[in-house]
Amino acid sequence: MTGQDAGTTNRQVWRTESAGHGIDRSQPISFGFNQFRLEGYQGDTVASALLANGVRLVGRSFKYHRPRGIFGIGSEEPNALLQIGSGARREPNTRATVQELHQDLVAGSQNHWPSLKFDLGAMVGLAGALFPAGFYYKTFIANPKRWLWYEKHIRRMAGLGEPPADTDPDDYAHANAHCDLLIAGGGPAGLAAALAAGAAGARVILADENPALGGQLLLAPQRVGGIAGHAWVEQAREQLAALPNVRLMTRTTVAGVYDHGLFTMVERCADHQSEPDPHQPRQRFWRVRARKAVFATGAIERPIAFANNDRPGVMLLSAVRGYLERFGVLAGRTAVLFANNDSVYAASRELVAAGLRIEAIVDTRPGLSEAAAAAKADGLYVLSGHGVTAARGLREVHGADVAPIDADGRTRGAAKTLPCDLIAVSGGWNPAVHLHAQSRGRMAFREDLAAFVPDANGAPYASAGAANGAYDLAACLAEGFAVGAAAANALGLDAPPPAIPAAVGDPVGAAPALWSVQAPKGARCFVDFQNDVTTKDIGLAHRENYVSVEHLKRYTTLGMGTDQGKTSNVAGLALMAAKRGEAIPAVGTTTFRPPYTPFTFNAMVGGQTGEIGHPIRRTAAHDWHVANGGVLTDAAGWSRPMYYATEGLTPQQRIDEEVLAVRNAVGVVDVSTLGKLDIQGPDAAKFLDRVYTNRFSNLKVGRGRYGVMLREDGRVYDDGVTMRLADDHFHMTTTTNHSSSVFQHLEYLLQVVWPDLRVFVTPVTEQWFAAAISGPNARALLADLAPEVDVSNAALPMMGMAEGRVAGVPARIFRLSFSGEIAYEINVDADYGLALWNGILTAGGPHGLKAYGTEAMGTLRIEKGHFTHAEADGRITMDDLGLTGMVSAAKEFIGRRSLGLPDLVAPGRKQLVGFIAAEGERIPVGAQIAALDDLDAVQDALGHTTSQAYSATLGRHIALGLMKNGRAMHGRKVFALSPVLGQRAAVEVVPPCFFDPEGGRQRG
């Protein structure tokens, strides 16, 4: 029977009368699965509720679209990936075994078309060898163009689930915590560790990925301290909850281990609800700094591969037990149990008692163990030395082929078919060593368990319980108490001797290594269900020499995907070891990386979305810019207007207007973003002499000077004007981009290189608002704005400064020019910035004032040939820029020693030049300079453009650029080509300053 046939009349037919301490039968829950309306109970997972309704077929596999069912019971689940929720809250690839049921939950199966039951993609699977290991490499490396044809088909068939349709409506949060001891895993070992360390007074965080503490104690009937395991868990929980120094966190996965005691955790606060409570996040991402940690993460049962072992109805034995014990669900009616260890016998008693008919217990081991003999005596059909060779059935199991096998899984006799609808398989257990491995702990291989266990030698953190290979319940508890007490003692606390409760658990015992049973010819034995990797794929990888486990993983995709091979990795590498004829430890494991289980980007991002994710720096006049059509751009985190849009004008027309206003009348631009450093101290002038190429110690008070600083390797680093406010007090400006790094650089020099200099540097960029007014009418405008200030050329010449009220606001006025016109940079307390700005705009009307943005500013500076970081790209020297005259020969400064290095004085360096386009031609962005006007020709680049603009002043397109021996090339006719854009222009090489090279206008 499948759920699809059951329809809406299904009434939890597989729910048992008793058992199920994890559900509340008085609280039924209605939910949807595909087109069906089903019912479960409070406490169910989607998986347990689906099984209770007899739903076996829940999805289609990734590559072959084979029908798949629920395989496990926890986060290890490779198969049962569903879409949960709808619309903006739809989340694909959610494990049904982890998702808790809530009222009106909507679940849907994935990866099928047109329907789950009849899926065309399954034809891929029937076509067999179409998708062998390495399919993509082989197909597309030989002929990459094939990808263009294949892509859309592959993309529809592969891939799991659909992303949500809209922006996530929920909030996500970040949180930080510190503790003495972080315990990952709240099973018996984790609880014991918490009890021991908590009693000693350690600040403990205990995190468990499940909704309830208890781990394996909840999934099989065991006894601790004379009471049922789950009852002891409740007792321990209450004891711990009463301790103020212990924090218990359920639904919280320890996802990653990082340096210096940092752990990341993801708490699913509201995934068990249809939506979060008001003002609560859906998930919370934790960063925990812990002084000690204990990994009590348990062990994951592993399957044994056989033909068609992926059919719905083939499940892990521990999962079948767990569904019965915790949820009161029998996962089938008639079962074949298939195992290589004794846990199968304890399980058989519970399952029979609950009404399951056991057709046979197939034990791979020859002879009868004590437990096997007891089961046989109870009348169970025990086949020792046998294996399941194949599952029968298509959309669900209806039989198992069973044959005698040897220790290597080879069949040694004819198979017979046993009717059944459930094959429960146990191939032993693998400790969940993930966190230990992430912490760079080494692994040891234990032959008796055929499993990797943590090697305590040199490990930074302890592992305990099943995660440490201690499967026996009593040993789990003992180890847990021991590591908890040891952690507390190591922290200098005094752990009281623990009272370890007596425990009665399952004897799990040894599990001999057996990874697969020989399959009939042509049959598929799956190792990795989620990625459809079969034993044959591993053989193929070996034949093609992908023999390292890391190569095996990438070639076959074994162990990738949302489960990261929790049930498949060890089997995969064991099979590779067998092919290589080596021992398993010699083959090793792939690298374990965070996260332990997948989590959402939303959790990682937390609340840092939109503007909060990328904080924007705004100047005091920001609102004015926006209100007046400012089209904003991002400049080193600042929001700046590129230009002010005006109805009826194209952006270029508007930029032209702004440029011409500056050239013909006056413009104002917000230059608050320039870096500003306040430099004070008796040695301030001496210090500036050492960081700039030119001298500042001879600068008069009240005057400014343009300076360039180099890196130690002699390349141009940053530039700006520095004003001398007093003998021992300077105001330095830096470029917007480097304001932070120049500060850091100066601090480095003062703290590390010249600690004897008495200088303080204070970043004051945000403390000042600055507006530059420039243009022929700038002086007249300033005179109106600052009646108390003498603005005459004699009193306030180029590179002079004045202090006084401007627009009523106390201001520092620096006369300096970026545009080449008469210009004043007016600096006021940032709090008065808007008042100044508005004052300028109001007073500017009669002078023809226009506000201009960064585009016009850039055009003006290109016209004047001023360099920026586009030109000084980190490789450029003062000489390349034609600024040798600014380099003082009479003093030492940072970078001076490098100026004579051979590469910096070698002939043929690129030098700063201008390019002016022929009438009507437009210089492409990022053009290469070439001799031939041919976009397709193979030719040497003579140089490249760095900044280009349309110059309304000149009526031509112009550019700055760097050109080999550029200064000797003035007058040459060359071509600016962009093969990328398919654009070209004929240009003439000219000196970098296009306009008023003598500078008469700015001094006027």
Place this chain on the structure above:
Amino acid sequence: MLLIPCPWCGPRDETEFVYGEAAVNRPSDPNSLSNQEWTEHLYFRENPKGEHTERWFHRAGCHRWFSVRRNTVTHVISAAWPPGQEPKP
């Protein structure tokens, strides 16, 4: 993510700091060096597997530069000190 012991502020998260580079001292008189020696000072760095001394800047904190001795394999930080106060080994 490292936990860096700032000599002034105590242990703080790596995100508060800016990495400088290997703790190489600037020659007191660069002009006394040959081109080869100066070039080595500029560009040549050890890339040790193990103990490494480097400089960090507490950008979101006290604005102080300091040196850190960090093991590049284990990331264990064994010492941190202000400029010129290297602890005796």
